[in-house]
Ligand code: NDP
């Protein structure tokens with residue numbers, strides 16, 4: 001639509017683009033949400049009077065800072081660190097840290113914005129935030145990563161706290177990085193608090209947190225297929241990525257009777273039509289978590305096809321779980337998936353499908369679940385880790401897993417409650433509206449600021 005304002009959505013977006021020029025990922029995330037919620041805003045005087053939508057797209061605050069550190073050769077390096085504290089209406093800011101050369105303020109604003117909605121959907125008392133750095137941990141020694149994390153936390157320490165802002169992992173930030181970050185926080189404050197989640201279980205971490213995003217994604221998918229009077233058993237599943245989310249999604253999907261036929265990394269994709277069973281997955285865990293190697297080694301080890309630079313979306317499959325990164329599945333990929341028989345798509349990554357791809361799925365009537373709903377298992381168990389830390393106790397793996405299942409079921413059902421028309425659920429609209437109403441009501445109650 002035109003810039004001169006033929007619709008409320010486009011007017012709103014024009015104004016946002018003018019004020020935040022160049023922040024394309026952020027615009028993309030906001031556009032998807034605003035398209036869903038504009039009718040609710042139009043119908044609700046309290047939201048319009050309090051300018052909820054205008055306030056919701058403006059982060060509470062953003063800090064950005066220099067991170068200077070030294071390599072093993074004693075060379076000085078400089079990166080940029082950020083924390084976007086997006087919206088605190090429902091609780092302390094909560095969301096991961098990403099270390100990746102492609103990190104920009106726009107990327108972290110999109111992730112922080114999405115996190116506000118995701119965290120609202122969990123039903124837990126969590127605000128939304130995100131942070132990270134353009135630092136690339138690839139090829140760096142453990143000592144270099146430690147020095148980087150120490151430098152990063154030396155500034156971040158003044159902005160976070162167990163009741164204020166609780167970071168966790170994301171791309172490039174796993175248990176190794178969380179350990180170094182926590183150690184530096186403890187060293188600087190001389191306090192042992194639940195200021196980060198994703199800690200090792202031996203010193204305050206929750207059991208099942210490493211598995212939670214991937215497992216939760218599969219629990220969500222299981223619930224959705226049940227609603228379609230179908231099940232997971234026998235489904236061929238295409239997964240992208242081979243990191244934290246992808247690995248545990250593959251593990252749970254296989255356990256529940258699926259055949260996982262692809263995994264990938266930023267270099268290429270492997271296709272294993274026989275399925276990546278539990279034994280083969282242990283190889284991938286060792287490859288990725290211990291040796292930090294490339295997925296191509298899987299193809300050599302198991303004599304399957306590897307395609308350099310390719311994505312998984314051209315194989316025959318029933319279910320697609322994009323678990324790598326934003327915009328990894330575009331309109332052409334979506335058409336390929338439809339052609340190859342996909343009947344269900346759930347996002348493990350944040351915003352992995354482009355707007356064009358989402359439109360293809362919508363037009364073809366393929367259910368498509370946005371990450372803010374289907375990948376919320378990770379932050380949910382982070383929320384449970386915060387509760388365990390506050391109570392100074394730890395729950396068993398079974399207890400956490402049961403709670404995770406319940407939370408994913410509730411998130412699924414919230415999407416249905418707000419997104420179902422004529423018996424068909426639009427998960428994108430349902431997730432956006434359910435989350436928006438929860439955050440907007442809290443903002444109205446708390447006054448204008
Ligand atoms: P990891 O760093 O553990 O793994 C990321 C995986 O995605 C790797 O296999 C990586 O390949 C691949 N990847 C990253 N960028 C690209 C790219 N540009 N093109 C192709 N492949 C790429 O991260 P996570 O598994 O934690 O995160 C994956 C996604 O899930 C992200 O979108 C994250 O925001 C989201 N997420 C994570 C949660 C968590 O709890 N960790 C919770 C909810 C969502 P390579 O090894 O080559 O870099």
Ligand code: 2IT
Pocket residue numbers: 094095096097115118166167168169170197350375376378379380382
């Ligand atoms: O995108 C996400 O939800 C995460 N990276 C996890 C956030 C968290 O605080 O556990």
